[in-house]
Amino acid sequence: MSHLIHSLISLIIALFFLLIGVVGILIPWSVDVRHVLAQFIFEDSLAISLFGFAFFIVGVAIAINILLGLRKRYYRISSKDSSTTVEEGVIEEYVTSYWQKVFPEHEIPYQLSLKNNKIHIIVDFPYLPIQEQRPLLERIRKDLCHIFAKVLGYQDEFFLSASFQPKNGS
Numbered sequence: 001m002s003h004l005i006h007s008l009i010s011l012i013i014a015l016f017f018l019l020i021g022v023v024g025i026l027i028p029w030s031v032d033v034r035h036v037l038a039q040f041i042f043e044d045s046l047a048i049s050l051f052g053f054a055f056f057i058v059g060v061a062i063a064i065n066i067l068l069g070l071r072k073r074y075y076r077i078s079s080k081d082s083s084t085t086v087e088e089g090v091i092e093e094y095v096t097s098y099w100q101k102v103f104p105e106h107e108i109p110y111q112l113s114l115k116n117n118k119i120h121i122i123v124d125f126p127y128l129p130i131q132e133q134r135p136l137l138e139r140i141r142k143d144l145c146h147i148f149a150k151v152l153g154y155q156d157e158f159f160l161s162a163s164f165q166p167k168n169g170s
């Protein structure tokens with residue numbers, strides 16, 4: 001639902017700037033457009049009030065969306081014997097710390113999500129020769145399984161989607 005609201009707000013903002021851009025381009029070049037715009041401002045105060053109200057509502061919706069995005073998100077991780085509630089930031093800190101240990105010279109972009117009580121990680125690694133990629137991924141899978149089990153009590157499988165950057169200069 002939040003994604004739908006974000007997309008709708010983005011569309012409205014884009015249309016607003018497109019409209020203002022077109023009007024801004026036409027005003028200096030067309031006497032008729034200037035005349036119609038001035039007449040609209042002077043004679044249609046109700047329409048201007050409605051535009052103002054619409055812009056106010058869009059602003060409120062953007063502010064609410066930002067505030068909702070700032071609140072902490074918690075995951076409920078259930079395993080065979082127990083259930084734990086963990087703040088998303090805690091999991092992200094462990095994963096980020098792990099990436100820093102594996103690739104200390106690089107900032108590793110990744111996305112973490114929990115769907116149907118399964119951890120999903122999408123990660124983009126720096127260049128690594130093809131023959132070294134599979135052993136690294138196996139080590140990462142083993143290490144993250146250990147971290148998730150030790151820290152979160154998470155015993156289920158997790159999903160890792162990894163890509164590697166191409167070699168520089170290619």
